[in-house]
Amino acid sequence: MTTRSGSLGGPTAASNRRVTWWILCLAAVVFAAAVGTWQAQAILRFRQPTVDHTLVGEERIVLEGVAYRLTGFHHGADLPIRSDMRDIRDSDVVSALAGAELVQVVLTVELVDVARPSDTVFCDITVEDSAGRSWRSDSTVGYEVAGPGTSSCTGAYEKEPKVGVPFQVGTVFQVPADVVDDVTVRVRLSGGQGRYLLELRPR
Amino acid sequence: MTTDRTRGLRLLAGALGLVALMTLVAPDLDVPPRQWVDLTVGEQGTIRDIAVTVTSVETSASLTVRDTELTSTGVFVVVDVVADALVDPVSFQRVQLETRDADRYEPRSEWISAQPPLTQPGFTSRGTWIFEVPYGGARGAHLLVESEPREFDGYDRGLRVDLGLDGSPPKPGALEPRDASTWVTR
Numbered sequence: 001m002t003t004r005s006g007s008l009g010g011p012t013a014a015s016n017r018r019v020t021w022w023i024l025c026l027a028a029v030v031f032a033a034a035v036g037t038w039q040a041q042a043i044l045r046f047r048q049p050t051v052d053h054t055l056v057g058e059e060r061i062v063l064e065g066v067a068y069r070l071t072g073f074h075h076g077a078d079l080p081i082r083s084d085m086r087d088i089r090d091s092d093v094v095s096a097l098a099g100a101e102l103v104q105v106v107l108t109v110e111l112v113d114v115a116r117p118s119d120t121v122f123c124d125i126t127v128e129d130s131a132g133r134s135w136r137s138d139s140t141v142g143y144e145v146a147g148p149g150t151s152s153c154t155g156a157y158e159k160e161p162k163v164g165v166p167f168q169v170g171t172v173f174q175v176p177a178d179v180v181d182d183v184t185v186r187v188r189l190s191g192g193q194g195r196y197l198l199e200l201r202p203r
Numbered sequence: 204m205t206t207d208r209t210r211g212l213r214l215l216a217g218a219l220g221l222v223a224l225m226t227l228v229a230p231d232l233d234v235p236p237r238q239w240v241d242l243t244v245g246e247q248g249t250i251r252d253i254a255v256t257v258t259s260v261e262t263s264a265s266l267t268v269r270d271t272e273l274t275s276t277g278v279f280v281v282v283d284v285v286a287d288a289l290v291d292p293v294s295f296q297r298v299q300l301e302t303r304d305a306d307r308y309e310p311r312s313e314w315i316s317a318q319p320p321l322t323q324p325g326f327t328s329r330g331t332w333i334f335e336v337p338y339g340g341a342r343g344a345h346l347l348v349e350s351e352p353r354e355f356d357g358y359d360r361g362l363r364v365d366l367g368l369d370g371s372p373p374k375p376g377a378l379e380p381r382d383a384s385t386w387v388t389r
Binding site: 021099134 | 325
């Protein structure tokens with residue numbers, strides 16, 4: 001029995017082939033599942049990126065040759081109006097809708113590495129509450145509020161950022177008044193080697 | 204050996220059959236959304252980012268835009284809506300009117316100030332979309348509202364509102380759409 005099955009391709013050889021087939025099938029299924037899981041994770045991360053770094057107050061972070069810091073978080077039913085808009089609007093303030101507040105976020109950006117071109121420093125600033133709701137800048141009132149002259153991390157159009165010289169980026173949001181104390185600032189960074197999501201907590 | 208080859212061919216055929224089956228049942232990502240939520244005027248419908256209610260529908264042969272009357276050889280369909288943004292800002296980029304013949308029309312841009320503006324969470328907007336369709340095309344028309352475009356949205360649902368239009372002649376006289384408005388809701 002032993003001799004026949006071992007060397008002449010009897011039942012044991014057939015059994016080994018069967019086991020090999022099953023192992024190959026199992027390996028194929030495991031491989032397909034692993035690839036599928038990896039793809040699903042990549043898609044989920046792309047759609048809902050997770051926070052890479054959380055900064056509190058005026059903490060500073062340097063990523064790919066650029067430093068970022070939250071240096072302003074002002075809010076209220078009214079915010080001061082730009083001087084050149086005062087006469088046009090006949091008012092000293094810009095007002096939010098009833099039941100809402102304006103939130104002005106000021107980010108200080110500084111090129112610290114000469115190798116990083118300033119025109120590749122892209123940022124998208126939003127605010128988000130603890131329930132996951134997010135707000136974009138409000139262009140209807142935002143441009144009238146006094147503050148930094150630019151809302152772009154590549155700097156003002158007529159004034160290219162220089163290495164070692166910080167500049168301010170300002171964005172204005174309009175949110176329901178009852179969520180103002182709950183919101184944090186989210187900054188999506190791109191243009192360099194990687195993409196990053198910063199959470200900036202004003203308090 | 205023959206048995207192994209036969210088994211292998213069967214396995215291959217089975218795998219190909221599985222792939223063919225998955226291809227058949229998978230949605231076509233080029234024509235989102237795959238599913239429609241059917242509504243009528245006055246009913247609120249909710250999809251990923253938006254809750255929308257069509258509050259009234261009118262038809263007219265002429266409308267006023269910036270004090271100028273604009274007359275159509277077809278029909279203007281004037282759709283008033285109230286919309287909430289639920290999670291993210293919504294700019295209503297995917298809104299169309301679909302006729303019974305499956306022709307689709309975009310809102311006319313002359314009345315952009317009447318259209319619901321960018322609406323953010325916690326706010327509600329009231330606005331009006333105006334479509335121009337050939338005479339007789341309004342009968343049985345539906346309003347289609349889809350979620351905001353994103354990177355992967357082939358599996359999303361959309362709202363399909365039966366506007367309740369029966370082909371009656373449009374109202375005489377020119378309609379004058381109001382500007383859109385926004386207020387805080389929560």
